[in-house]
Amino acid sequence: MTQTVDRAPGEVTAQDAAQIFTGWVSDLAAAVRDGSEPALSDLFTEDATWRDFMAFPWDFHHTVGRDETVPRFLELAKEWRAADFAPSQEQAPVVGEAGINAFFDFTTSDRVDRAYVLLVPNEGRFRAVTLQTQVIGLADHPERIRHHRREGKVYGIVEGRTRWTHDRARETSFADEDPAVLVLGAGHNGLAIAARLGALDVPTLVIDKDARIGDQWRRRYASLALHSTVYGDHLPYMSLPPNWPAHTPKDKFADWIESYAKLMDVNVWNSTTFLRGRYDDETQRWSIHVRRGDGSIQELRPRHFVVAGGMFGAPRxxxxxxxxxxxxxxxxxxxxxxxxxxxxxxxxxxxxxxxxxxxxxxxxxxxxxxxxxxxxxxxxxxxxxxxxxxxxxxxxxxxxxxxxxxxxxxxxxxxxxxxxxxxxxxxxxxxxxxxxxxxxxxxxxxxxxxxxxxxxxxxxxxxxxxxxxxxxxxxxxxxxxxxxxxxxxxxxxxxxxxxxxxxxxxxxxxxxxxxGYHQFWGHLQPVLGKAAEKIDKAYGRAADGEYANTWRRSAQPGLWFGTGFIRMARFYTRFMALLIKAIEEGIEPVDPETASRPAPDGSTAT
Missing domain, CATH: 3.50.50.60 (FAD/NAD(P)-binding domain)
Structure with missing residues (x-):
């Protein structure tokens, strides 16, 4: 049962916060289990909001106000079989000026999820004013991290055993197969999405016109350094060391992302220029032509094409x-x-x-x-x-x-x-x-x-x-x-x-x-044929208030956009990578508008 309030947030101890939060999560689980709208309403303030990142539908969505949040949450919790609500074991509740900041874990039909909630004193008890939910992983297809990391060495007798350097060269060449995903741009956005897809065993290739990763930073003016700080500037799976400068000079950041690509085993073709692309609705594959550094023209046929070239193109x-x-x-x-x-x-x-x-x-x-x-x-x-x-x-x-x-x-x-x-x-x-x-x-x-x-x-x-x-x-x-x-x-x-x-x-x-610069999408649009006609804009606000065609499915199946500053790339690449993996595993269709998807209960839904 949610505890009543007898003190201000600043007077709540860590032990109090843990007890209050545990009670709130228990009440949430019971309300969801019972499908009780009154019980769930009692856990939220009148002006509460909810923002979801693919923990329920495979998209971004939000609600504003308790009257909108509660019925929608119950509806989606039932549809996607939300269960296993429990306080996070990785992050304890933190008491702040506004209230109790806390995290809990849960599951949906095919996913492992996590939620953030801000509990504030409200009419005699702590209620949620902010709720955020997000997918963390696919239940049957975990990332190759921690307990699921690769061995790096096969024990026993292996005839014709190859070496790591040989294996990496073969993987990067894509001589015998096409990548499932082709990423345009080896900046922080492109490398972050490629690293996440690699951890999900999705064959991914990044192409970039520059001779070295990071050259787009090395060319900039000598005095440039990041305005953001080291505390939030790392990329997925790899934190910056404790002796890193608070603001990264541009040449150091160039070297960092180049090192990141090597250490994350990201497959990159440098000195490779994108020429044109066409999407085949029947085969659900792209035909993309690129010019390699030696001048040769090569065709690639990925299922997914991720444009991660940033917001801006040629100088204006x-x-x-x-x-x-x-x-x-x-x-x-x-x-x-x-x-x-x-x-x-x-x-x-x-x-x-x-x-x-x-x-x-x-x-x-x-x-x-x-x-x-x-x-x-x-x-x-x-x-x-x-x-x-x-x-x-x-x-x-x-x-x-x-x-x-x-x-x-x-x-x-x-x-x-x-x-x-x-x-x-x-x-x-x-x-x-x-x-x-x-x-x-x-x-x-x-x-x-x-x-x-x-x-x-x-x-x-x-x-x-x-x-x-x-x-x-x-x-x-x-x-x-x-x-x-x-x-x-x-x-x-x-x-x-x-x-x-x-x-x-x-x-x-x-x-x-x-x-300034011309918009990058305006430069790319003419060479993508009919596939570009469905895209009104990349980035900015969509009609639903989320990002337009960016980090989520775009209006064109198989075409993805990823752009933004470093923290945004670290956060949003998780969702794009997991959705692409879900499509590759048949959990989600390539185009939900024309194909049925498996329903959460195993039946067929449209």
């Missing part, structure tokens, strides 16, 4: 009259390397998002005379506020492993995430007010992200008009980096730049265009 450079005859040097931020190459030079940085700021910072530190062109408005948050308000679960002394912290991070439906971000943006702005006021005094134009949702909202909408300040904003606020606001470059004559307001700037010796 505005059309400017006279640019082709400019007598100085111009480059895109994608190609810029080092501010130390331009001491004493008059430099124009076009663009006022993260890259524009960091390049202006780098150039100023090396003695350049820097002017930034801010064409629109920018959301600015200081480094301190960004981590204070948005990285609270990922710290040096975090009470959860990243696996559990990830589950908490993605526990709220996006509609509630928007509400939370609006509040945090306002709180951060108040904390950063002295800097923001000084920026506005210099003429810098501020914005607050789409509908006031800051960086997270910008990511969701595919925008990058934000800046996490590590010094560049201070330079602008002090006037040390000069500012041209609300103008574009209209014309270049020699080394003189004319702006759209008629003003000019003479003797400009370097122009850096930090003007």
């Amino acid at each position: 450079v505005p059309a400017i009259k006279g640019l082709e005859t400019y007598q100085g040097i111009w480059t895109h931020s994608d190609e810029f390397q080092n501010g130390a190459d331009f001491p004493g030079k008059k430099v124009l940085v076009v663009g006022a998002a993260v890259s524009g700021h960091e390049l202006a910072h780098d150039l100023y530190e090396h003695g350049a005379d820097v002017t930034m062109v801010q064409r629109g408005a920018t959301y600015v948050v200081t480094y301190e506020s960004y981590h204070r308000y948005w990285s609270t679960l990922f710290t040096e002394d975090m009470p959860y492993t990243p696996d559990f912290a990830d589950q908490m991070t993605y526990s709220l439906p996006n509609v509630r995430v928007d509400e939370l971000n609006k509040r945090l943006v306002k709180e951060a702005a108040e904390a950063d007010r002295p800097l923001l006021d000084r920026l506005e005094a210099q003429g810098f134009k501020l914005e607050w992200g789409p509908d006031g949702t800051g960086i997270i909202g910008a990511h969701m909408s595919g925008r990058d008009a934000y800046q996490i300040d590590i010094g560049a904003s201070e330079l602008i606020a002090d006037g040390r980096v000069k500012l041209r606001q609300g103008v574009e470059l209209a014309e270049i004559n020699g080394k003189t730049v004319t702006f759209t307001d008629g003003s000019t700037m003479d003797d400009v010796e370097l122009i850096v265009f930090a003007t």
Whole structure:
């Protein structure tokens, strides 16, 4: 029986929390067993939410409010035979400011699952205000980890025994068979999904146009380092060591993902360019042509094609009259390397998002005379506020492993995430007010992200008009980096730049265009034939409030999209990999719209 509340959350001991939570899970199990809506309703607050990641239907879905959550949970619990509810033995309940954060395990018809719940004091007892459920594994097809890891050595007498290096070369070559899954892009998203599929014994090949894994990072500007911290930056199955720097320099991260691919036995073809792809609805296979490093053209016929090339494609450079005859040097931020190459030079940085700021910072530190062109408005948050308000679960002394912290991070439906971000943006702005006021005094134009949702909202909408300040904003606020606001470059004559307001700037010796990138999907769409016609967008919000065509089934069977920052890749790749494995094992159909699937009770469902 759920215990009544006689103290505030801050006064609840760890032992109290364990007892309260155990009682709540017991009541949940009884309500599900009995199919009792009143009993289950008594366990949730009126404004409770539920977000599910493939623990029940093989998709993402959510509910908002107790009246929507309770009947839906009971319906799906019955349909998918939810059972075996028990507190987690891996993560003890943690008492926080809001309430009791706890995890419990359970099963559905063919899966092993885990749930996160936040219990808060409510009308005399602890009730759930947040519930998140997710698949952890397939009951009959466990990952090759821990007790199910590979032996690495076969004992006894084995005629014609081969060696590991020989076996790995043969596996990577795919000389005798096609991969079940072809992944485009050997960045953190592509490597993470490939590692998870490899642990599920799904033959997977990653192709990448670069000569080495990580080259897309090595090419970036020398001062670049990750804004996220080491506490949440590892990839599936491999944590970063305790002496790793808090923020990973870009070349170190390049070496890290290259090492990760080797240590995870990920099959990668480097120097391989994707040319075109066609999907056959009858055979449910792709015909994908690639150009290898030696110039040869090869056809691959996977069942699944995962586009993990990131959100952005080719650099975007505005059309400017006279640019082709400019007598100085111009480059895109994608190609810029080092501010130390331009001491004493008059430099124009076009663009006022993260890259524009960091390049202006780098150039100023090396003695350049820097002017930034801010064409629109920018959301600015200081480094301190960004981590204070948005990285609270990922710290040096975090009470959860990243696996559990990830589950908490993605526990709220996006509609509630928007509400939370609006509040945090306002709180951060108040904390950063002295800097923001000084920026506005210099003429810098501020914005607050789409509908006031800051960086997270910008990511969701595919925008990058934000800046996490590590010094560049201070330079602008002090006037040390000069500012041209609300103008574009209209014309270049020699080394003189004319702006759209008629003003000019003479003797400009370097122009850096930090003007973003074209959308990657727009580049890929034309070479996928009819398969691309069903995809309205990749990433961003779908009509159901979850990610559009990303990390889940897309509107085109056999076509998958994976993109996002490192923590997102670590979290979401689990679900994509398990769903692909379920399809490969016949648990799920390739296309649920045209084929029947086995029902949870073993009968045939449509």
